[in-house]
Amino acid sequence: MSGPSTLLRAFAVISLFVFAIPTNADPAKHTHDMSDDAVMIMAPWVRAAPPTARVMAGYVTLHNQSDQLQRLTRVSSPMFERVEIHESYLEGGVSKMRALSTIDIPAGEMVTFEPNGLHLMLIGPTVGAKSASHIEMTFTFETGHTKTLDVGVLNRGDAMPTMQHPNH
Ligand SMILES: [Cu+2]
Numbered sequence: 001m002s003g004p005s006t007l008l009r010a011f012a013v014i015s016l017f018v019f020a021i022p023t024n025a026d027p028a029k030h031t032h033d034m035s036d037d038a039v040m041i042m043a044p045w046v047r048a049a050p051p052t053a054r055v056m057a058g059y060v061t062l063h064n065q066s067d068q069l070q071r072l073t074r075v076s077s078p079m080f081e082r083v084e085i086h087e088s089y090l091e092g093g094v095s096k097m098r099a100l101s102t103i104d105i106p107a108g109e110m111v112t113f114e115p116n117g118l119h120l121m122l123i124g125p126t127v128g129a130k131s132a133s134h135i136e137m138t139f140t141f142e143t144g145h146t147k148t149l150d151v152g153v154l155n156r157g158d159a160m161p162t163m164q165h166p167n168h
Helices: 002-019
Strands: 039-049 057-066 070-076 080-091 094-100 103-107 111-113 118-125 133-139 144-153
Touching: 039 070, 039 133, 057 070, 057 103, 057 133, 070 080, 094 118
Parallel strands: 039 144
Antiparallel strands: 039 057, 057 111, 057 118, 070 103, 070 133, 080 094, 080 118, 133 144
């Protein structure tokens, strides 16, 4: 990966994040319905995979900005057969992973997906998915609210998306 390309990708991820920030410019939209802005999706990225890979892994931080528990119930991508929520764990010194059906995000807290922990397993890539610079992903919450993002694909050595939080 050359320097400029890395920078471009980092910029793309940061831009995505910036555009994903709910705007509260219109006070009328900010009265009752916290569900729309309840969970901020931060610093998403997908690890680049070799052409033979049958799966790819994605990571994200979910920040519950509401005062109620929020639950991620589904993640999907048009570029993959399916996306599963996985958790890595060690058993007898062997790294294993299991699928979780949902992820709870306690009120006001963050849940971070990261290598060797929670991850999104992107299974069954369509043609082109593995050479794409961005992977479209839709996150669905128990409230029924969905958020769709174009998630940047990072190669080893690329800068990880930073956890900027302009509200703080
Ligand atoms: Cu997995």
